[in-house]
Amino acid sequence: METYSKKALLNAAALGAFAVGTALVLGITFTATREPIAESRRLAEEKALLAVIGDQPYDNDLINDQIQLSPDMAAQLNTEANARVIRNNGTILGFILPAVAPDGYSGNIGMLVGMDTQGNLLGVRVVEHRETPGLGDKVDTQKSDWILQFTGLSLENPDENQWFVRKDGGQFDAFTGATITPRAVVNMIKTTLVNFRDNTDELIKLANESETSIENNVEAEASVN
Numbered sequence: 001m002e003t004y005s006k007k008a009l010l011n012a013a014a015l016g017a018f019a020v021g022t023a024l025v026l027g028i029t030f031t032a033t034r035e036p037i038a039e040s041r042r043l044a045e046e047k048a049l050l051a052v053i054g055d056q057p058y059d060n061d062l063i064n065d066q067i068q069l070s071p072d073m074a075a076q077l078n079t080e081a082n083a084r085v086i087r088n089n090g091t092i093l094g095f096i097l098p099a100v101a102p103d104g105y106s107g108n109i110g111m112l113v114g115m116d117t118q119g120n121l122l123g124v125r126v127v128e129h130r131e132t133p134g135l136g137d138k139v140d141t142q143k144s145d146w147i148l149q150f151t152g153l154s155l156e157n158p159d160e161n162q163w164f165v166r167k168d169g170g171q172f173d174a175f176t177g178a179t180i181t182p183r184a185v186v187n188m189i190k191t192t193l194v195n196f197r198d199n200t201d202e203l204i205k206l207a208n209e210s211e212t213s214i215e216n217n218v219e220a221e222a223s224v225n
Helices: 002-053 071-076 146-150 180-224
Strands: 083-088 091-104 107-116 121-128
Touching: 002 091, 002 107, 002 121, 071 180, 083 180, 091 180, 107 180, 121 146, 121 180, 146 180
Parallel strands: none
Antiparallel strands: 083 091, 091 107, 107 121
16 A cells, blocks of 8 residues: 555656646746747738838838727727828828628638728728638739739729629629629728728728827837836
8 A cells, every 4th residue: 555655756756846847848848939829910010000001101000000980980990909090290191990891602701991081992902811722812913923913902992882792783893703702892891991981081080089198108108118
């Protein structure tokens, strides 16, 4: 009985040592990879934002210069993410709005929609989707240039009642053998444009308040240092 107890204690000690060792290895690995992973995500996010604004000049931090959408606007765009502000020399040139089309063929289609303050599209990019390879995935610029056709368009160009795929009476082509995915994207771009038109003044007001807050924080840090 005593021998069995000693053996059980030794086994427990060995298991405990193994668990501690594993935890240490995992902790070291997490610490070593946390910053590279965070940096990789930041670079990917920055790349997506830059793709959306195209040649639009800017001199602010697109990642951190954010404003929170109103609950109504966030609900219309199916997102909890913040909008990004595009500035140059202190002037607000436009916004990058997050939007999610909930009616893709295989589920949600996450997008970034960039536009100037007049409601003209600077660019649109799909940043997340699970659409069918070879069909619906053509909304991705790695698969086709279809999404690039929206650059420069607005609710006046084409007319608002033409913002549909051709099958629904609009002017935008679908993909051969796939209508659901492009329909979802076109409809959500239109929804984003309408929401921006209806909330432009509020977005600009929030962006101005955000800039003032950033400037105050910078001045406070400078005075402390």
